[in-house]
Amino acid sequence: MAHMLQSPPRAVHRLLPVDPQVRAIAADLYDRVAQEPVISPHGHVPVEWLATDVRFRDPVDLIVTHDHYVTRQLHASGVDPAGLAATAEHDPRAAWRTLNDHWHRFAGTASGYWIEESLAEVLGIGLPLGPEHADEVYDAVAERLARPEFRPRALFRRFGIEFLATTDDPLDHLAHHAALADAGLGGRVAPTFRPDRYTDPGAAGFAGNVERLLAATGSAATFAGYLAALEERRHHFIAHGAVSTDHGVEEPYTADLEPGDAERLFQRVLAGTADAAQRREFRGHMLVQMARMSVEDGLVMTLHAGVLRNHSTPAFERFGPDAGHDIPVPTDFVRGLRPLLERHGLAKDFHLVLFTVDETTYSREIAPLAGFYPSVYIGAPWWFLDAPDAITRFRSAVTETAGFYRGSGFVDDTRAFLSIPARHDTARRVDAGFLARLVAEGRIALPMAERIIDDLVGDLPREVFKL
């Protein structure tokens, strides 16, 4: 791909360690995998983009207003997201200038890296962001977006995506996925079963959601009927290529209830008469049920835990959900997951991938759990932790306990389609740097490091996600 880069060293050695000896080893390791296919087993790219091969509207729509990493940082800087969205509607160039006026605030952030990298590597724009060249860059991006080779399907092929998972509602028809199976994309697009709004009594509209679920599957309004409905929808997803389910919870609390207790609790949460403790029990029991279903139907279970959603009620009321004020909280995987793991942790071929935003759990909880349970895999650094220094800390925190083969492989978890290559490239570079240090410090031999980096981007995610 043609480049117009800011400076040659950036492209060559970006994110590799500075020490010449380590950098040389890291560069060799990175070169082995730089062009390997992208496996993206969890993310949020709207399947419609690929199904309809939509033309991205404008630079602001693509890069600014729909990325809550970006809008939250602008919000923190005093930019009103609602005002910015309104501006973006009638004068996207003005909204783009706002981003560029604040670009120094993104220096050193994950979002800053991804956006700069996307512009340079995907769109081939060599000018820096910031007020000086804002208009030129805007025009350059807009020019690219008008071209057919920057539509989603063309980019999908160019990105070398082997597997891309979307995240979908259990009642989704999945027709888009079905259509894409024959689209000749050169890679697979699979749905992911995300049932939170049907399993968490605290979710908005929970009772109505369950009613729709029961109606759609013709199931009885009993706990057994409800479980059967969920199982049926999981099979629908499997039939459309799904390999995993995803669960987002504030705490990884699980509870293993007797059937009678579960039935009574189900009726209470449906009726809205359950108190907070009972809603928690139900939510926790449903994680155990989801694990049980995974044992039975083979779907990999991924758990994203430890985020308190919508911290600011006034902001939620103005901007809606996913507006950048979902904030991590301390997370207890060890006691929280124990009931689930007591029941299913040793089950053959059960895979449970744990994602955290509380990095204290890496060395204390997740690596020790994954170092024993064959079912438990260490999720790649996620959300706030999906950035070069945080990935380095992650590798350091988990490797000495669990090695390299109990991890999930990199997961981009993104809706920002344009940034997918930058994210995977970052992980490959940081992992190469980490391995290179171990080689240079005489801890592992170079051939072992080569095998590991190959596996980290290839066989490992394929094994963990059963591809």
Next chain:
Amino acid sequence: MAHMLQSPPRAVHRLLPVDPQVRAIAADLYDRVAQEPVISPHGHVPVEWLATDVRFRDPVDLIVTHDHYVTRQLHASGVDPAGLAATAEHDPRAAWRTLNDHWHRFAGTASGYWIEESLAEVLGIGLPLGPEHADEVYDAVAERLARPEFRPRALFRRFGIEFLATTDDPLDHLAHHAALADAGLGGRVAPTFRPDRYTDPGAAGFAGNVERLLAATGSAATFAGYLAALEERRHHFIAHGAVSTDHGVEEPYTADLEPGDAERLFQRVLAGTADAAQRREFRGHMLVQMARMSVEDGLVMTLHAGVLRNHSTPAFERFGPDAGHDIPVPTDFVRGLRPLLERHGLAKDFHLVLFTVDETTYSREIAPLAGFYPSVYIGAPWWFLDAPDAITRFRSAVTETAGFYRGSGFVDDTRAFLSIPARHDTARRVDAGFLARLVAEGRIALPMAERIIDDLVGDLPREVFKL
């Protein structure tokens, strides 16, 4: 200033990264800001020192007995602080020898760095600490302290202090601050409103303190009268140049109460009939009230949270407070501050600076909060964390989420006047090293790093503290 340094490399490259490429960039970045004015928006230098331009008594009085970082380490080494203080009274040289006999125990500590740096750079003493040269160094320090150029005002000018905040009791007359306004110091000395003993029902003498507050302001003994009294004293502080309030709490718990409930609680805590949970509610509510007043009067609110004071009752009884056994505890900013932020977090021009000694909260809580709320700023590493490695960990932990512009700028928080240049210099060097690594790894361009380091020591603290 004339130096008699141990070894030339120490002065030139102290605290800069070792790698030659990174060090060269870091040295250039550091050189830009090495001589920039000191902005010290929070600290504990006694205003009397400057008002009376006191002559520091002797080396031990200046460096040992009043610094609980030093006495705690000596205490841990088996030196009785009370005995040391008694010795210091009649034979300071003997007390100085005690410090020097234990100097190896300070190697690698923040206190060790600051003291060595103060001696070398401020007092121009090139001999190392330790038993070998203890008497010579004592004499050299004593000789300096006798000279006029080592009195507080001369040092203030020489240190290039642009702004220095003291910490003061709400009932303080602030006459010293008024007098200093005309002292031609070349920099401003401002008071800071620290109301804990009037707002925390667990504070010693709380009810009597509130009575004095009400009497001093002629306020009614109602919750409304109490709030009005606090507001009046805040205005007194503002009139004397204050820019901020400071709050030290064991936990950052906040509570947003109805006026009637607050009134009832106020009467109970005054009467001493409130239980622990009620005292906690009151304390938490007063933080929300303080935030409300900050929204109204513009004072920046700084919160130092997560320290259990006076861990050892026998030590407290022997040595009093601030004797080195205030110990950090896990801290929950996300749930604890939610009521305060729900109420005031989006208020225009409200600034809330969060200081922690639980470094797990940097990436998990504080950076995500500051990355969304325009009011929330990340306090510089504080207390046990105000040291080179800890500052590096801090930068790594917060930057990828919140960038460089959501921080407070460096805060020395110290009573050790002599160490102020060393502390700010340390932060500048460590930040230069951190930025240099990002440049060398191709993450940010050099001009951006230059802008950032300039802002970190200048415009950023000026903006955060409204200077």
Next chain:
Amino acid sequence: MAHMLQSPPRAVHRLLPVDPQVRAIAADLYDRVAQEPVISPHGHVPVEWLATDVRFRDPVDLIVTHDHYVTRQLHASGVDPAGLAATAEHDPRAAWRTLNDHWHRFAGTASGYWIEESLAEVLGIGLPLGPEHADEVYDAVAERLARPEFRPRALFRRFGIEFLATTDDPLDHLAHHAALADAGLGGRVAPTFRPDRYTDPGAAGFAGNVERLLAATGSAATFAGYLAALEERRHHFIAHGAVSTDHGVEEPYTADLEPGDAERLFQRVLAGTADAAQRREFRGHMLVQMARMSVEDGLVMTLHAGVLRNHSTPAFERFGPDAGHDIPVPTDFVRGLRPLLERHGLAKDFHLVLFTVDETTYSREIAPLAGFYPSVYIGAPWWFLDAPDAITRFRSAVTETAGFYRGSGFVDDTRAFLSIPARHDTARRVDAGFLARLVAEGRIALPMAERIIDDLVGDLPREVFKL
């Protein structure tokens, strides 16, 4: 010792920092202590091995089946430990091949480092592990084990062990230790008093254990009698050379009870009528009693806190205890230990060494406590944290607050006799690298670093463990 190493750099620079300037300093520091005697004040080597000078059976028995670090990682990889143990009985070579087939899974782990190092340095085997040379390495190990110079006593002498503590049941006769005193080992083998099963009402068979204790000492079935029995056994241990006691707890909770309350609680826990809260109180009070006894008899008290034992009940039922699913949990030393430290924290010559597997407590809790209480020492990184990167994080986390002289010195805590030199060597190398960085960054002078590394491996553990 003769080497057949994989590659020369591994032996020379293993685990030292890569930067040439830092590495040179580190190598010099390491060279000072590389051949210093091993002081191992806490571990789990069976005293029988030394007493009977047992011949190690075969490579699998020595390296695989009894090391739960190894079996847990194999279990996580899908290898059934019970099946492996059965195979090991009749076909150890086949079990050895299983380990080697999975050897890439140990790359980068602490176990991987120790085993590779033991084979290379202790057994002098230069071939790498892995499927390719599995049989050759098996034969080479077996050949070594048949030779007299690879029996425990010969290795003990060759390892240069000055002091080795075992861990023993309070009712142990300690005859093996008595016999070893005259064995001419060139180093001392001392027992350690580990009373958990007699002091924790949650321990299996607690009441029966206490009965046996009372019977063995002829003590009355009162709390006073029980304490006297424990004191008597401690004196038996002291008479056999013990220097410390060890306590393993899920949480470092302590409680200081009135004698009457303690007596009542004792009767309840013995009768099995105590509820969970009462068992916790008793357990916590016994830690305070153990501290009191240490104050009186001088035994160093070591506390290993924060591990939830036997996380998986099905695994526990199949494999028994110590099967690799003891998992760390968040740990609160500050509030938990307060009653104990209020009572005994300032007692003269009381030594309390705190070990954690929750590394967040290093900078937040343990270093601040050890930086004040003369009794509190920072335990060396333990279990999952006893690995190069984790040791580096530990040094960084504690040193700036507490310096180098409030730590325990390295503690291997191992049953894997063969790995003792590798473990101590790792700590020496990592500490040398850490100190070298401080020197290269101009933080401490080289002579100070030399003194510190000497003390870390010699005088410091001797002082802490009263050797």
